[in-house]
Amino acid sequence: xxxxxxxxxxxxxxxxxxxxxxxxxxxxxxxxxxxxxxxxxxxxxxxxxxxxxxxxxxxxxxxxxxxxxxxxxxxxxxxxxxxxxxxxxxxxxxxxxxxxxxxxxxxxxxxxxxxxxxxxxxxxxxxxxxxxxxxxxxxxxxxxxxxxxxxxxxxxxxxxxxxxxxxxxxxxxxxxxxxxxxxxxxxxxxxxxxxxxxxxxxxxxxxxxxxxxxxxxxxxxxxxxxxxxxxxxxxxxxxxxxxxxxxxxxxxxxxxxxxxxxxxxxxxxxxxxxxxxxxxxxxxxxxxxxxxxxxxxxxxxxxxxxxxxxxxxxxxxxxxxxxxxxxxxxxxxxxxxxxxxxxxxxxxxxxxxxxxxxxxxxxxxxxxxxxxxxxxxxxxxxxxxxxxxxxxxxxxxxxxxxxxxxxxxxxxxxxxxxxxxxxxxxxxxxxxxxxxxxxxxxxxxxxxxxxxxxxxxxxxxxxxxxxxxxxxxxxxxxxxxxxxxxxxxxxxxxxxxxxxxxxxxxxxxxxxxxxxxxxxxxxxxxxxxxxxxxxxxxxxxxxxxxxxxxxxxxxxxxxxxxxxxxxxxxxxxxxxxxxxxxxxxxxxxxxxxxxxxxxxxxxxxxxxxxxxxxxxxxxxxxxxxxxxxxxxxxxxxxxxxxxxxxxxxxxxxxxxxxxxxxxxxxxxxxxxxxxxxxxxxxxxxxxxxxxx
Ligand code: T1G
Numbered sequence: 001x002x003x004x005x006x007x008x009x010x011x012x013x014x015x016x017x018x019x020x021x022x023x024x025x026x027x028x029x030x031x032x033x034x035x036x037x038x039x040x041x042x043x044x045x046x047x048x049x050x051x052x053x054x055x056x057x058x059x060x061x062x063x064x065x066x067x068x069x070x071x072x073x074x075x076x077x078x079x080x081x082x083x084x085x086x087x088x089x090x091x092x093x094x095x096x097x098x099x100x101x102x103x104x105x106x107x108x109x110x111x112x113x114x115x116x117x118x119x120x121x122x123x124x125x126x127x128x129x130x131x132x133x134x135x136x137x138x139x140x141x142x143x144x145x146x147x148x149x150x151x152x153x154x155x156x157x158x159x160x161x162x163x164x165x166x167x168x169x170x171x172x173x174x175x176x177x178x179x180x181x182x183x184x185x186x187x188x189x190x191x192x193x194x195x196x197x198x199x200x201x202x203x204x205x206x207x208x209x210x211x212x213x214x215x216x217x218x219x220x221x222x223x224x225x226x227x228x229x230x231x232x233x234x235x236x237x238x239x240x241x242x243x244x245x246x247x248x249x250x251x252x253x254x255x256x257x258x259x260x261x262x263x264x265x266x267x268x269x270x271x272x273x274x275x276x277x278x279x280x281x282x283x284x285x286x287x288x289x290x291x292x293x294x295x296x297x298x299x300x301x302x303x304x305x306x307x308x309x310x311x312x313x314x315x316x317x318x319x320x321x322x323x324x325x326x327x328x329x330x331x332x333x334x335x336x337x338x339x340x341x342x343x344x345x346x347x348x349x350x351x352x353x354x355x356x357x358x359x360x361x362x363x364x365x366x367x368x369x370x371x372x373x374x375x376x377x378x379x380x381x382x383x384x385x386x387x388x389x390x391x392x393x394x395x396x397x398x399x400x401x402x403x404x405x406x407x408x409x410x411x412x413x414x415x416x417x418x419x420x421x422x423x424x425x426x427x428x429x430x431x432x433x434x435x436x437x438x439x440x441x442x443x444x445x446x447x448x449x450x451x452x453x454x455x456x457x458x459x460x461x462x463x464x465x466x467x468x469x470x471x472x473x474x475x476x477x478x479x480x481x482x483x484x485x486x487x488x489x490x491x492x493x494x495x496x497x498x499x500x501x502x503x504x505x506x507x508x509x510x511x512x513x514x515x516x517x518x519x520x521x522x523x524x525x526x527x528x529x530x531x532x533x534x535x536x537x538x539x540x541x542x543x544x545x546x547x548x549x550x551x552x553x554x555x556x557x558x559x560x561x562x563x564x565x566x567x568x569x570x571x572x573x574x575x576x577x578x579x580x581x582x583x584x585x586x587x588x589x590x591x592x593x594x595x596x597x598x599x600x601x602x603x604x605x606x607x608x609x610x611x612x613x614x615x616x617x618x619x620x621x622x623x624x625x626x627x628x629x630x631x632x633x634x635x636x637x638x639x640x641x642x643x644x645x646x647x648x649x650x651x652x653x654x655x656x657x658x659x660x661x662x663x664x665x666x667x668x669x670x671x672x673x674x675x676x677x678x679x680x681x682x683x684x685x686x687x688x689x690x691x692x
Contacts, residue, residue, distance in 0.1 A: 007035025009042050014050040015189040016043035017182070025063035026056045028104045030075035032066075036108075037077050040085055040093070051092045051189040054112065055182060060099025061121070062108060067130065067276060070267065079104050079136045080260075087111040087201055092192050096185040097121045097172070100160060107136035110145070113200050116174040116188050117163040118181050123171055124160030128235045130279060131272030131642060135263030139242035140255045141202040145170050148212035151243055152222050156236045203252045212247060219244055232518045233642055234271050238262045270652055274644030278634060281627035281645070285476045288465055289624045295462040298410065300324060300470070304377035305384050306397060308339025308370070311414055312386035314442025317343055318471045320367040321443060327369045327376055336370040343368065346443070378404050382467075384436055386414040389535065394418060395426035402427035410460050412436040416487055417535075420453045420480040430455040434464050437484060439636045440530075447636035448473040449484050474635050479622035485614075486632045488622070489646070492613035495672060496605045497523040498546065502587040504594040505602055507564045508575050513602045518640025523606075525573060526638075528563035532556050546586050550579065605669065608661050611650040615676035618692055626689035651688035659683040 003009050006022040006029075018039030022032050036054065043052040056062060065079060077085070086093050086108065095101075095109035097117035106123050109115050117123070125134045125142065133139055134155060143151035146169045154161065166172040176184035191197075212218055219240060223230075230236040242259045250258065266272050287293075301324070305316045308330035316326045316339075330336040347361040356364075369376075374397075377383050383405055385397045394413060401411055411433045413423050424433035435451025448471070450464045461477065468475025478484045483491055497510050501524075511522020521529070532547055533556040541548045550556075550563060557563035558571055565573035587594055610633075617623040623632075630645020643649050650658050659675050666673035675683075682688060 003038045003042070004031060004035045006031050007039055009039045011046065011049060012186055013190065014048065014193055015186050016046065016049040016052045017055060017186065018043065018052060019055050019057055020062070021057035023058050025060050025100075026058060026105070027064060027066035027068075028062050028079055028108065029066040029069060032062070033075075033077050033079060033082050037082055037085055040089060044089060044091060049091065050193045051094065052089070053094050053096050053182075053185045053189050054086075055096040055185060056098070058099075061095075061097045061101045062105030063100055064103030064105050064126070065136075067279065070276065079108070080256075083108060083111040083136055087203070089113075089199075092189070092197065092199055094185055094189050094192065096176075096181055097123065097163070098181050100124070102160065103127050103134065103138075104136050107134055107138045107141070110137065110141045110202050114174070114188070114192060114197075115172045116176050116181070116185050117166065117172045118176050118178050119163050120178060121163040121166075122160035123163070123166045124158060125155050126158035126160070128156055128158040128233075128239060129275065131233070131235050131269065131275035132266050133235055133239045133242060133259065133263055135260065135267070137203075137256055137259065139239060139259050140246055140252060142171075143212075143243055143246050144202050144205045144208055147208040148218055148243060148247070149222075152218075152240065155239050155243070156226065156230070209246055232640055234269060235266055238266055270644075271642035274642050274648055274652075277627070277644050277648050278630065278641060281625075281631050282474050282635075284625065285474060285628050285631050286465060286469065288461060288477055291458045291462055296459050297466050298381065298408070298459060298463040300381045300410075300463070300467060302327070302380050303382045303384065304329065304374075304380035305386060306330075306374065306377075306401075307386035307388075308336050309386065311438060311440060311442055313339045313343050313346075314440060314444075315384055315386055315414065315438050316368055317346065317364075317443035318438070318473070320364045322471050323367070324470075325367045325369070327371055327380065329371050329374055329377060331372065333372060336372060340365075340368065340370050374400055374404055377401070378406055380405065380409060382410040382412060384412040384414055386438075389415060389418065391418055391422060394423050398423055398426040398433070402429060408432070410434060410463065412464070414438055417483050419482075420451050421455070424453050424455065431457040432460060434460050435480070435484070436464060436467075437478075437486075439486075445636060446472070446474050447486070447632060448475045449486060449632065449636075450475050450477045451480055451484055452477060453480055474631060476628050476632050477624065478628075478632075479620070479624075481617075481620065481622045485617055485623045485629060486636045488617060489610050489613045489629070489633060490637060492609045492672065493523060493606050494527075496609045499669070500597060500602055500605065501546070501583050502590065502592050502594075503597060505597040506575065506580065507583075509597070509599070510602055510606075513599050514606065516599075517603060517607070518643055520638045524564040528557040528565055528567075528573070530557070531559060532563050546579075546583055549582055549586065553578075553582075555579070604661055605665060607646070607649070608658065608665060609672050611646045611658060612662060612673060612676055612679065614646050614650075615678045615689075618689075619676050619678045626692045647689040647692075651690055655679065655683040655686075655688050 001009050008019045010017045043049045093112040095112035095115045098121050101109050101123045125138045127134050174188050245255045245258045303319045303326045305312050306329045308328050316328045319326045350356045351358045420435045424430035434456050437449035439445035439447050448468045465475045507524040511525050514522045536551045543549050555562045558567050561567045566576040614629045623629050626647035630648050633639035633645050634641050662673045662675040
């Protein structure tokens with residue numbers, strides 16, 4: 001029978017089955033919570049019922065609290081109230097898991113008396129990814145089942161575990177047969193009844209906690225080992241403190257109150273708002289403005305990659321990792337065998353770290369075929385070039401591809417800056433040409449900028465965006481303009497950083513400001529890592545910038561032991577007096593009078609220049625959403641996730657402050673800070689980028 005719009009109630013013998021169906025992920029919305037409460041009440045009041053199975057239809061068990069309800073008044077029953085009803089039920093409740101039991105979903109399962117799952121199910125507490133902690137007892141119950149060390153790992157990483165692993169650690173009591181979850185859950189419930197099994201409450205268990213008593217080093221060592229990973233984030237430390245509380249002289253309920261207090265603090269913090277913003281922004285980015293959702297997706301069964309260098313090799317690995325065969329082409333056997341050797345080395349290193357099985361290395365390599373003939377790409381559904389970043393070379397490759405590739409093949413360029421339409425003009429099929437801008441290392445970095453040319457067909461755009469998901473990446477559709485979105489904003493940062501060191505800041509001062517803001521490394525450290533000679537032309541170099549001078553001195557970056565910094569053999573960097581002199585001499589030649597620059601000025605000039613450039617990209621239609629820019633800067637450029645991306649960060653400052661800052665910076669430092677028309681409009685309308 002129907003309990004409410006999302007809940008049904010059935011009885012099979014002595015077992016009540018309460019089924020929830022609230023697409024897309026059975027998030028624990030008010031209706032879902034009410035349905036479970038009503039279903040439980042019916043089971044408890046039905047004398048013929050002796051146990052209750054709680055199960056979901058659709059793709060998954062409860063995937064957590066309903067994030068869209070955050071910030072709104074809680075509608076009863078709250079999740080915690082519902083948990084108390086389940087935990088104190090006079091009849092056994094069996095949580096029945098498929099898909100993903102995540103966050104509040106798993107926390108609800110933890111107050112059930114037993115848990116059964118299909119082998120393909122996963123369980124996790126991913127709240128940390130939203131800048132939160134499990135706010136419904138996860139930090140108090142999970143340690144009581146799996147022990148402190150495992151709980152610290154699982155909750156601060158947010159990583160899900162398989163049903164098998166969950167069973168091994170006691171998180172799940174039974175494994176059902178795949179596809180037989182409901183039947184097996186009812187059979188299990190009957191066994192619980194027949195064996196008169198107790199009403200187990202996780203809150204009453206202490207044996208796992210006892211293993212950690214008197215060992216404060218567990219927490220000290222954990223904090224130390226993860227300091228780098230947690231740097232700047234508030235949620236991980238709050239989680240650790242909640243787990244520590246399970247060993248303190250607190251009752252379970254006092255522990256729950258402690259957890260609640262910290263949860264409320266985190267939920268109100270801008271870090272969580274930023275990470276929830278990104279959660280939805282990543283999903284929004286996959287929805288393509290102006291292209292129907294039912295646009296056909298072309299099959300990608302075989303891929304060709306041209307160029308076996310760093311980028312080409314990484315791109316080939318991305319496809320092999322997704323099980324898609326790749327033919328990797330380079331001009332010489334030497335270049336090809338070197339490229340394949342590096343790929344194998346990468347896989348072996350991953351296997352050595354235990355992140356893939358040793359036998360999978362050969363399986364992945366078997367998907368990669370090397371060739372020195374582009375003609376061998378004639379049967380590929382998609383061909384991606386990753387050759388030298390020079391227009392003439394790219395056009396030559398595309399002209400040849402045009403003759404070789406089968407009709408309907410997608411022709412993609414991995415160019416970072418060059419004009420996609422100009423590349424496409426070298427072919428007779430510009431509608432089949434698209435930009436797939438991978439980020440180095442391509443087999444690791446999640447971001448994929450999908451660049452649409454003026455003639456790129458809709459189905460090729462839709463296929464490219466779907467391909468990003470297939471590769472486990474986040475695809476963001478961008479327009480064709482210099483640097484597309486990410487590199488264009490990086491160029492704005494570059495311009496300010498280079499100007500700042502001429503005016504008196506040192507490279508390390510600029511880098512420290514960015515590192516302290518939350519970037520994984522500073523601007524000049526990043527430049528040295530990538531290589532100062534990327535895009536540098538030796539023949540044309542004329543000492544016109546500090547970077548050209550450093551290249552002319554052979555200071556190409558970390559790889560040669562010196563760039564903006566000096567590096568020792570372990571690649572530890574230190575400021576370079578030689579570079580400092582180059583900077584000062586160059587500034588003198590430019591007639592720049594150097595002065596003391598404070599951190600605030602460094603930060604404002606860099607961050608507001610990036611925000612302004614982002615707004616210009618929106619004005620020009622190169623980026624279609626402000627949130628797309630945030631996804632790109634966080635996923636591809638290390639903008640700290642807890643600051644939400646440049647456009648979210650600007651909204652946090654408030655548009656009036658943004659325009660005031662830009663106007664004052666413009667007065668001092670010129671055109672880079674002329675507020676974009678969009679910023680002027682939003683400021684005048686009292687709006688933010690969230691409304692753009
Ligand atoms: N609430 C609301 N909507 C959600 C949601 C959620 N928890 N999870 C997903 N969606 C939407 C998502 O926005 C998208 O919408 C659609 O579902 C499909 O998602 C008290 C406080 C479950 C692994 O963090 O990890 O519990 O774009 O594209 O790739 O302690 O969604 O279609 O309109 O991601 O198959 C904790 C978050 C919440 C889990 C499925 N739970 N979700 O992945 O689909 S906080 C989470 C996911 C909490 C408690 C605390 C994934 C997924 P639309 P999708 P997918």
